Every structure is written in structure tokens, then in C-alpha cells.
Amino acid sequence: MERTTDRALVRRLRERPVWQHLAALVVVPLLATGAVATASVADRTRELQVAGQAGSLMRAATELDALRRAVDSELLPTLTRNVTRDRVDSAAAGFGRDRAQTYLEAVNRVQLARQVTDRAVSRIPAGSPAATRTAMAVERLRTVRSAADQGTSSTDALAGLYLDLSDWLAHAEVEVITRTTATGLSERSALAVSDVTLVAELTRQASREVPVTFTARVLTGSAQVRARQRSAHVVGTYRELAGGAAGLSTAQLRLHWAQATGSASAQLLTQALSVETIAPGRLSGPRLLELSAASAQRDRDLAALLGSAVDTAVTAIDEERESAAARLHATTLLYLLVLAGALAAAFAQGRWLARALWRLAEAARRVGRGELVEVPESGPGEIRTAGRTLAGAVAGLRQVQEQADALARGDLAAALRAQPVHSPLGEVVHGSVQQLVRAVQQRDELQTELAHQAAHDPLTGLPNRAAALRSLAHALHRAGPDGATGLLFVDLDGFKAVNDTAGHAAGDEVLREVSQRLRVCVRDGDVVGRLGGDEFVVLVRDVTDEASLVDLGERVVAAVRRPLEVRAEHGTVAAGRAVRIGASVGVAVARGGGEGAEALLAEADSAVYRAKSRGRGRVEVFDDALRAELAARSDLQSALRDGLRRGELTLHYQPVVDLADGSLAGYEALARWDRPGVGPVRPDVFVSAAETSSLVCDLGRWVLHEATAQLARWRTERPRAWPAAGGGPEPTVAVNVSGRHLADPRLLEDVADALAASGLPPHLLVLEITETVLVDDPSATVRLQQLRATGVAVAIDDFGTGYTSIGQLPTTPADTLKIDRSFVASDDPGRRGLVVLTVQAAHTFGLRVVAEGVEEPEQLRWLREQGCDTAQGYLLGRPLPAVEAAAWALPALGTAVV
Numbered sequence: 066m067e068r069t070t071d072r073a074l075v076r077r078l079r080e081r082p083v084w085q086h087l088a089a090l091v092v093v094p095l096l097a098t099g100a101v102a103t104a105s106v107a108d109r110t111r112e113l114q115v116a117g118q119a120g121s122l123m124r125a126a127t128e129l130d131a132l133r134r135a136v137d138s139e140l141l142p143t144l145t146r147n148v149t150r151d152r153v154d155s156a157a158a159g160f161g162r163d164r165a166q167t168y169l170e171a172v173n174r175v176q177l178a179r180q181v182t183d184r185a186v187s188r189i190p191a192g193s194p195a196a197t198r199t200a201m202a203v204e205r206l207r208t209v210r211s212a213a214d215q216g217t218s219s220t221d222a223l224a225g226l227y228l229d230l231s232d233w234l235a236h237a238e239v240e241v242i243t244r245t246t247a248t249g250l251s252e253r254s255a256l257a258v259s260d261v262t263l264v265a266e267l268t269r270q271a272s273r274e275v276p277v278t279f280t281a282r283v284l285t286g287s288a289q290v291r292a293r294q295r296s297a298h299v300v301g302t303y304r305e306l307a308g309g310a311a312g313l314s315t316a317q318l319r320l321h322w323a324q325a326t327g328s329a330s331a332q333l334l335t336q337a338l339s340v341e342t343i344a345p346g347r348l349s350g351p352r353l354l355e356l357s358a359a360s361a362q363r364d365r366d367l368a369a370l371l372g373s374a375v376d377t378a379v380t381a382i383d384e385e386r387e388s389a390a391a392r393l394h395a396t397t398l399l400y401l402l403v404l405a406g407a408l409a410a411a412f413a414q415g416r417w418l419a420r421a422l423w424r425l426a427e428a429a430r431r432v433g434r435g436e437l438v439e440v441p442e443s444g445p446g447e448i449r450t451a452g453r454t455l456a457g458a459v460a461g462l463r464q465v466q467e468q469a470d471a472l473a474r475g476d477l478a479a480a481l482r483a484q485p486v487h488s489p490l491g492e493v494v495h496g497s498v499q500q501l502v503r504a505v506q507q508r509d510e511l512q513t514e515l516a517h518q519a520a521h522d523p524l525t526g527l528p529n530r531a532a533a534l535r536s537l538a539h540a541l542h543r544a545g546p547d548g549a550t551g552l553l554f555v556d557l558d559g560f561k562a563v564n565d566t567a568g569h570a571a572g573d574e575v576l577r578e579v580s581q582r583l584r585v586c587v588r589d590g591d592v593v594g595r596l597g598g599d600e601f602v603v604l605v606r607d608v609t610d611e612a613s614l615v616d617l618g619e620r621v622v623a624a625v626r627r628p629l630e631v632r633a634e635h636g637t638v639a640a641g642r643a644v645r646i647g648a649s650v651g652v653a654v655a656r657g658g659g660e661g662a663e664a665l666l667a668e669a670d671s672a673v674y675r676a677k678s679r680g681r682g683r684v685e686v687f688d689d690a691l692r693a694e695l696a697a698r699s700d701l702q703s704a705l706r707d708g709l710r711r712g713e714l715t716l717h718y719q720p721v722v723d724l725a726d727g728s729l730a731g732y733e734a735l736a737r738w739d740r741p742g743v744g745p746v747r748p749d750v751f752v753s754a755a756e757t758s759s760l761v762c763d764l765g766r767w768v769l770h771e772a773t774a775q776l777a778r779w780r781t782e783r784p785r786a787w788p789a790a791g792g793g794p795e796p797t798v799a800v801n802v803s804g805r806h807l808a809d810p811r812l813l814e815d816v817a818d819a820l821a822a823s824g825l826p827p828h829l830l831v832l833e834i835t836e837t838v839l840v841d842d843p844s845a846t847v848r849l850q851q852l853r854a855t856g857v858a859v860a861i862d863d864f865g866t867g868y869t870s871i872g873q874l875p876t877t878p879a880d881t882l883k884i885d886r887s888f889v890a891s892d893d894p895g896r897r898g899l900v901v902l903t904v905q906a907a908h909t910f911g912l913r914v915v916a917e918g919v920e921e922p923e924q925l926r927w928l929r930e931q932g933c934d935t936a937q938g939y940l941l942g943r944p945l946p947a948v949e950a951a952a953w954a955l956p957a958l959g960t961a962v963v
Contacts, residue, residue: 119254119382122245123261125195126238127375128188130265132202133234134364135182137272140227141279141357142174143213147220148283148350158283159349167351175213182206194244198237205230221288224280228273228295235269251385256314257378263312264322264374268367270303274334275360278341279353293345300342304335321373325366330359421448522595524573525580533594533602537662540592540606541655549656551608553618554669555583557599557625558647558681567631567644574631575644582624586617602666611654611686618650618684626682649676653687671695701754704740709767714738716771717944720786720953721799721915721937724929727955729786731797731831733937734772735944736764756803765806766815772798773823773830775947780825784951799831799860804838807845816857827856831881835862839877849878860915865899871906882907886918886938889928901931908932 149155149168160167189199209226212218218226242265245258277299281292310322325331337356341348348356421444428440443449520532528536540550557579564572576599583593583601592604603621605614628643651672655665668687676685685691708714718732738746755761776798779787787796806812820827832852838845839861849859860881865888884903888896900916907914916928919938928936942953 119245119250119258120379120386122194122241123258123375123378123382125193126241126245126261126265127372128185128193128195129198129234129238129241130268130371131368132182132185132189132199133231133238134268134272134368135178135185136202136206136227136234137231137269137276138361138364139175139178139182140224140231140273140276141354142171142178143227144220144224144276144279144283145350145354146171146175147213147216147218147223150216159351163351167354179210194241195237198234198241202230202234202237205233219288220280221284221292224277224292228277231269231273235265238265250382253314254378254381254385257374257381260313260315260318261371261374261378263306263309264318264367264371267303267306267309267322267326268364268371270299270306271367272360272364273299274303274338275353275356278338278348279350281345282341282348282353283350297342300338307331307335315377318370318374318377321370325363325370328363328366330362331366333359334363418444418448421445425451525577525595527580527601528592528594530594530596533592533596533604534662534666536592536594537602537604537665540604541660541662541665544606544655549608549654550665551605551611551614552653552655552665552669553603553605553614553621554651554653554666554673555601555603555621555625556649556651556673556677557601558649558677560599560646563631563644563646571631571644575629575646578629578631579625579646579648582627583621586620586624602669608654611652614652614654615684615686618652621650622648622682622684647682649673649681650684651676651687652684668692698754698757701746701751702758702760705738705751705755706760706763708738708740709763713741714764714767715946716768716775717946718775718798718950719937719944720942720950721796721935722941722955723935724925724933728788728793729796729953729955730794730935731799732776732950733799733801733833733944734768734775735801736768737944752803756805759805759809761803762806762809762811762815765800765802766819768800769815769819770822772800773819773825776829777823777825779951782951784953786951786953786955795829797829797831797858799833801833801862804835804845807834807838807848812848813851813855816852816855820857828858831858831860833860833862833883834879836864846876846878853878853880863917864903871902874906874910874912879912881913881915883915883917884933889916889918889924889938890920900928904931904933 146168148158149160149164149171152164155164155167186199186203189195193199209223209230212226213223239262242258242262250258277292277296281289281296284292307326310319310326313319313322334356337348337352424441424443425448432440440453520528520535522529537550537552544550560572560575563575576595579601580593580595583603587593587603587605590606594602594604596602603617605617608614625646625648628645630643651669651674653665653668653672660668671691672685672687675691676683679685715737717735717737719735720729721731721733722728723730736748736752738748738751740746752761752764755764776796780795788794802812806815809815816830816832819825820830834845834849853859858880859878860883861877861879862883863885864882865885882903884900888900891897904914913934916924916933916936917938919925919928919936919940921940924938925936925940941955945953
């Protein structure tokens with residue numbers, strides 16, 4: 066019942082007379098006009114508020130400047146008191162004979178200066194915009210005064226505390242002035258506020274000239290150098306600002322500026338401080354104290370100048386406020402007149418338009434009932450056009466009905482052949498029929514095209530992975546119990562180099578050419594498919610023996626090995642020569658149709674993996690030996706996974722020694738596994754097994770947590786091999802990260818979790834990445850940059866074996882290079898020269914160097930002569946359990962290290 070009532074209400078609203086709708090159309094713009102008027106009045110009101118707020122902010126800026134100058138006035142007597150406390154410092158500053166008297170006078174001046182500061186604080190009312198900043202400044206001032214009264218802080222430290230507080234107040238003052246400008250003032254007011262900013266900066270630099278020069282005079286050593294630099298900066302900045310009167314907006318302010326900066330006090334200070342800046346040490350401490358009177362007089366002159374600038378700004382803002390009030394009155398009156406005129410005009414036009422629309426609507430209702438009546442033409446041009454159009458529509462209704470009957474019967478050809486009605490409506494209907502017929506035809510064509518695209522690779526036109534697996538499953542089903550089906554897994558060798566050197570367009574051309582060559586190699590009925598990337602498969606039906614598949618694989622390798630001429634994006638031959646790639650082929654055979662498509666593909670994949678590991682460019686068959694190898698690897702992986710869960714693995718730590726002084730630089734954490742019932746498993750065996758799956762990520766995650774936790778415990782226990790507290794850099798711990806773990810998006814989270822759980826600082830963790838990972842996986846660079854951004858260090862392990870160019874070192878995301886043991890142990894002059902070059906290049910680009918595999922004293926001595934930073938090896942220490950590693954001590958090596 067309620068729903069029926071709602072529908073009736075909606076229907077009555079829709080059927081209201083046209084004059085009611087027109088009234089609504091008139092009322093809405095009038096309401097919008099009223100809203101605009103209200104908004105404009107509100108803008109004028111806001112202008113008044115802005116002007117009042119700007120004046121308040123300017124007064125707050127003056128209050129903050131007075132407080133800042135008072136704080137600056139405390140600096141010189143406080144520093145004098147601090148210097149004259151000590152006899153030696155007093156003599157160095159020129160207060161030798163009068164030290165006691167000067168100290169007493171400084172104590173009195175400190176009290177007087179603090180009273181001035183306290184009065185400046187009390188003058189800032191609680192409701193001022195500067196009140197919050199003032200409260201914060203008072204807290205900081207108490208801290209500074211406490212440090213000064215305790216007498217334990219150096220003169221340089223006290224000067225820094227006071228200057229930091231002064232800078233903070235100056236920043237707060239500038240912030241208040243900036244808020245004044247940001248309120249939306251007129252150009253004149255904004256210029257006046259800009260004058261206040263310039264004068265405030267001049268007063269700030271002037272008030273600290275004598276204090277910072279005094280600080281530079283009484284300090285010694287490196288602190289004096291920093292103080293003199295600061296003094297020269299302040300004196301130079303004041304001079305530059307003092308000559309900037311032309312930047313002021315009024316002649317009166319420029320005259321006042323010239324008087325303040327050109328007074329006798331200002332000239333005396335400029336001359337004396339210029340001499341001290343050019344020849345530091347010419348002015349004694351007592352002489353600088355004498356200049357404080359002149360500085361105080363100049364500060365008063367500049368404070369008067371600032372007051373004048375603030376008065377000018379406030380005057381401009383007040384005038385702007387009065388102008389805003391006048392505009393508010395005028396705007397209100399104007400909008401009232403516009404509103405009255407709009408109401409009168411809208412009423413007259415609405416009545417005329419409503420009558421014309423009523424006549425047209427009445428004709429339309431009669432036509433809707435089937436009456437072919439004359440449609441009147443009256444009212445505006447649009448209503449007349451609607452009347453003429455309705456008349457033409459009535460004339461062509463019968464012919465339109467005939468075309469509609471043809472469409473209803475499904476006779477699309479007849480509908481297309483029919484001539485359009487000679488009226489706009491008839492032409493539209495005829496065009497719509499034609500579009501409908503074409504849409505049906507295009508839909509059929511598109512469905513056929515989509516079906517083809519869903520099953521084929523868009524680049525090569527070969528069946529894609531899904532289609533190839535469907536074909537393989539169908540072939541296995543059709544083979545029956547006595548048939549055999551073969552599958553060749555083709556993986557291209559060197560394709561990544563083509564993409565990297567010639568570009569992806571050239572790589573796409575290579576893939577298209579390879580697909581054509583594979584088609585030529587196979588028989589009719591065999592299927593060539595692309596799995597993705599540079600991986601292809603060849604499905605061979607009705608296989609007679611494995612030898613024929615191996616022969617086909619050899620033909621594929623030979624066909625792919627032939628040079629390919631590809632063109633880069635601009636049409637030139639890539640790299641100026643033909644491109645050469647290779648192929649590794651894995652062969653798998655299913656007999657009797659018992660195997661599934663995915664299982665057969667996995668066997669062929671394992672065979673191609675063996676082909677690549679045995680030198681690439683060859684054909685390998687998945688046989689019983691490979692099946693047994695995979696089973697053994699799976700068993701080893703399962704045992705390793707259980708061993709990780711049961712805590713069977715431990716970490717040994719091999720020391721890394723600093724060659725400069727023989728101290729412990731860090732440890733490399735190495736995983737060890739004592740498999741129950743089997744015994745120790747070589748690390749290269751179980752790590753290699755782990756690297757073929759995501760298990761290596763679990764192993765790396767465990768090593769990260771264990772190594773960081775152990776180093777954190779050592780930091781608390783301080784093993785005897787560690788440097789004494791504060792005696793040198795803390796030892797680090799290095800953890801090897803596999804290429805698969807580096808590619809895992811969770812690596813950053815793993816590192817963060819390990820550091821958080823152990824509490825170890827990030828800079829004490831080193832992640833070791835083999836050089837081949839950087840060469841084979843360009844995306845590894847981005848991940849290493851993300852890791853270094855967290856604070857951990859990165860080392861490139863086995864450097865020299867991955868063919869990284871030394872010219873790439875500036876962009877290599879690493880902190881350390883680890884020279885491979887094969888270079889350290891070699892006596893070949895060329896390899897030794899490469900070590901020397903690596904050390905020099907690494908140091909040039911700010912990297913440290915670790916030499917691996919040091920086993921002979923002569924090797925150690927030679928590495929130290931070449932400037933190598935650190936080393937590790939059996940000569941210095943074998944990998945040790947945690948307890949023994951904590952007690953490690955450098956063996957007696959004569960003069961080889963220290």
C-alpha cells in the first residue's frame with residue numbers, strides 16, 4: 066500500500082503543468098544568484114576579518130622580535146662570565162689582569178640582561194598569536210640558562226644554544242609575518258609587510274655581530290675555526306643587508322634605514338668588526354666588550370626602525386579594512402537590485418513560454434491517440450522546430466511501421482533494402498536498422514577472432530601455453546596404451562643479451578624468426594607452441610623411438626644457432642652485425658598415455674635444465690638417472706625442510722680481519738647441517754638443492770634471524786676478540802642471499818623482521834650477493850637499492866667471476882667488494898694485476914674490499930701492501946661454532962698484519 070502511494074505521488078509530480086516546471090527553473094537560478102550574492106558578501110566580510118587578523122599578526126611579530134633581541138642581549142655577558150671563570154681562558158681572551166673584576170661585572174650584566182628578557186616575555190599577552198611560541202621559547206630559555214649557570218658547558222656550546230634559540234625565535238617571527246602575507250592582503254599592504262621582514266632580518270644580524278665575534282675571539286682550536294666562519298657570515302650578512310635600503314617600499318623608511326645604519330655607533334662597529342674579520346685576533350676580549358655599548362645603541366636605533374616599519378604596515382592594513390567595509394555595503398545593495406530585476410523578467414518570459422509549450426503538448430497527446438492533427442507553430446524557435454518535426458513524423462508513421470514489421474520478422478535483408486522515409490525520423494530509423502545488422506555480423510567475426518587470440522601467442526602466432534597443454538593432453542589420450550608421445554622443451558640461450566643490447570623490439574624479432582625456424586624443423590601434424598618468454602615446446606605424435614626425438618632436437622639446436630639479422634627500432638641492423646643465440650633442448654617421452662600433460666612438461670623442463678647446467682646448446686633426455694636425481698633432490702629438500710623445522714641446522718662464523726691493525730672486522734655466517742642418520746651434509750649440496758625451489762628463501766630467512774640474534778648477543782657479552790667499547794667500529798655479520806631470495810618481494814620484510822626481533826642496528830648487517838646475480842638479473846639492482854635504503858650494507862661476493870665492468874662500480878648498489886679466492890691464490894701476473902686494479906677502483910668509488918680464501922702468510926702480506934681493507938680465510942680463522950667464534954683470537958702471523 067505504501068509503495069502504491071509513493072508511485073502515485075511521483076506520477077503527479079511528473080504530470081504537473083508546464084508553468085510549475087518553469088517556475089522551478091526560474092526559482093533555482095534565482096536561488097543560485099542569491100547564493101552567489103551571499104558568498105560575495107561573505108568574501109567581503111572575510112576581507113574585514115583578514116585585515117583585523119593581519120594587524121594582530123603584525124603586533125605578534127613585533128613582540129617576538131623584542132623577545133629575540135632580549136635573548137641576543139644575554140649572549141655576550143653570559144659568554145664573558147663563562148670565559149672569565151677560568152684563569153687560562155681569561156688570559157687567552159685578554160682578561161688576564163682584570164679577570165676577577167670582569168667576571169663580577171659579567172655576573173651583574175647577566176642578571177640585568179635576563180631582567181630585560183623577562184620583561185619582554187611579560188609584555189606578550191596570553192591571547193596574542195605569539196603566546197604559544199613564547200611559552201615554548203621560555204622553556205628553551207630555562208634550559209639554556211641552566212646550562213650557563215652550571216658552568217660545565219663550553220663557551221662554544223653556550224654560544225650554540227643561545228644562537229639556536231635566537232634562530233628559532235627569528236623563524237617563528239618570519240612564520241608569523243608569512244601568515245600575515247598569506248591572508249590575502251593588497252599589494253600595498255603586502256609590500257609593507259615585506260618591509261617589516263627585511264628590517265627584522267637586519268636587526269637579527271646586527272644584534273648578534275658582537276656576540277659571535279667575541280665567541281670567535283675567546284675560543285681555540287677547531288671550535289674557533291667554526292666560530293670565525295660563523296662570525297664572518299654574520300658580519301657579511303649584516304653588511305649586505307645594510308646596503309639594501311633600496312628594497313624598501315617608502316622613502317620615509319629608506320631615510321630612517323640610512324640613519325640607523327649610518328649612525329656613529331653603526332660606523333664604529335662596522336669599522337672594528339671589519340678589521341677583526343679580515344685579521345682575526347686583532348680585537349681583544351675587553352675591546353669587544355667595550356663595543357657592546359655601541360652595539361646596544363645600534364640595536365635601539367634598529368628597533369625604532371622596525372617599529373616604524375610595523376606602524377606603516379598596520380596603517381596600510383587598517384586602510385584596507387575600511388575599504389573592504391565600503392565594498393561590502395556596495396556589493397549588498399547591487400545584488401538586491403539585480404535580484405529584483407531578475408524576478409520581474411523571469412515572470413514575463415515564463416508565462417509566454419508556458420502557453421506555447423501547452424499548445425504543443427496538446428497536439429502531441431492527440432497524435433499519441435492516433436489522430437493526425439495539425440500541429441500549431443508558436444512560441445520560440447525551438448518550439449516551432451519541434452512542431453514541424455512532429456508534423457513530419459506523423460506523415461511518415463505508416464512507412465516506419467512497415468520497416469518495424471520487417472525487423473520483427475527477422476528479415477534483415479528486406480530492412481536493409483528498404484528506402485528510408487523522407488523525413489529526419491525515417492532516416493534515423495533506417496540508419497539504426499543498418500547498424501543493427503552490421504553489429505550482428507561483426508559480433509560473429511569478433512567471436513571467431515577472440516577464440517583464436519585466446520589460444521595463440523600474439524607475437525609469434527604459435528599456440529600459447531594453455532593451447533599447447535590442451536593439444537598435449539589430447540595427444541596423450543589419443544595415443545592409447547601402445548602409443549608414445551614426445552615433447553621437446555626448447556629454451557633459448559643468450560636471448561637476454563639480445564634484449565639488453567639491441568632492445569626489446571629486436572628481441573621480439575628474434576622470437577618471431579625462431580618460431581618460423583621451429584615450424585620448418587617439425588613434421589606436418591606436430592605442434593610448435595610458445596610457453597612464454599624465450600621458452601618453446603614441440604609436441605611430436607606417434608613417436609617410434611627416442612633417437613628420432615634426439616635427432617629432431619639436434620636439428621632445432623642447429624637451426625636456432627644460425628645467425629639472425631634483426632633490426633632495431635630505427636631500422637638499422639642491431640649492433641652492426643648479425644645476432645647469434647643458441648638453444649638448449651630437453652626431451653621427454655610418454656608411453657601408453659598414462660602420464661598427464663603437466664607431468665610430461667615438467668619432465669621435459671627438468672631435462673632442459675640439465676642441458677643448460679652441462680654447457681648449454683645441447684639436447685638432454687629425461688631418463689631414469691635424471692628421475693632418480695630429481696627424486697634424490699626432492700628427498701633432500703624434504704629432509705632439509707624438516708631439518709629447518711626441527712632445529713637441525715646451525716651457523717658457523719668465519720672471522721673477517723681488518724688488515725690495517727689486525728682487529729676483528731666482522732663475521733660471515735655460514736649454514737651447517739648435521740643430518741640425523743646421515744651425518745654432516747656439505748653446504749654446497751644442500752644449498753644447491755634448496756636453490757631449485759622456494760626452500761632457499763626459508764633457509765635464508767632462518768640464517769638472517771639466527772645471525773642477527775647471535776651478533777646482538779655478542780654485542781651485549783663483548784667477546785674478547787672485539788674492540789673495547791668506543792675503541793673502534795663494531796664487528797658486522799655477513800649473510801649470503803641467494804638470487805631467488807633476492808627476487809622474492811618479501812626479502813625486505815624478512816630483513817626488517819630479523820633486525821626488529823634481534824634489536825641489531827641495520828648498519829651491522831651485511832647482505833652478500835654473488836656477482837653473477839647482478840649480471841643475470843638486472844632487476845636485482847633495484848632490490849639492492851631498496852635494501853641499502855633501510856641502512857643495511859651490501860657486499861658483492863666472488864667479485865671478478867661474473868664479468869662486471871669496473872666502469873659500472875659507480876652505479877653498483879654495494880658497499881663492499883669481495884675478491885674471489887681464485888684471484889687471491891693465483892700467482893698469475895694478470896690475475897694479480899686485476900686484484901690491484903679492483904682495490905684501487907673500489908677505493909676510488911668509496912667501496913671497501915674483502916679478500917677471500919687467504920691461506921698463506923705471503924698472500925696476506927701482499928694484500929696488505931696493495932691496500933686491501935679486510936681479509937678472511939683459513940690462515941686467519943676457519944668457520945667456527947658460535948661459542949668458539951666468540952673466543953677467536955688472531956693467530957701469530959709475525960708482521961703480516963700489524
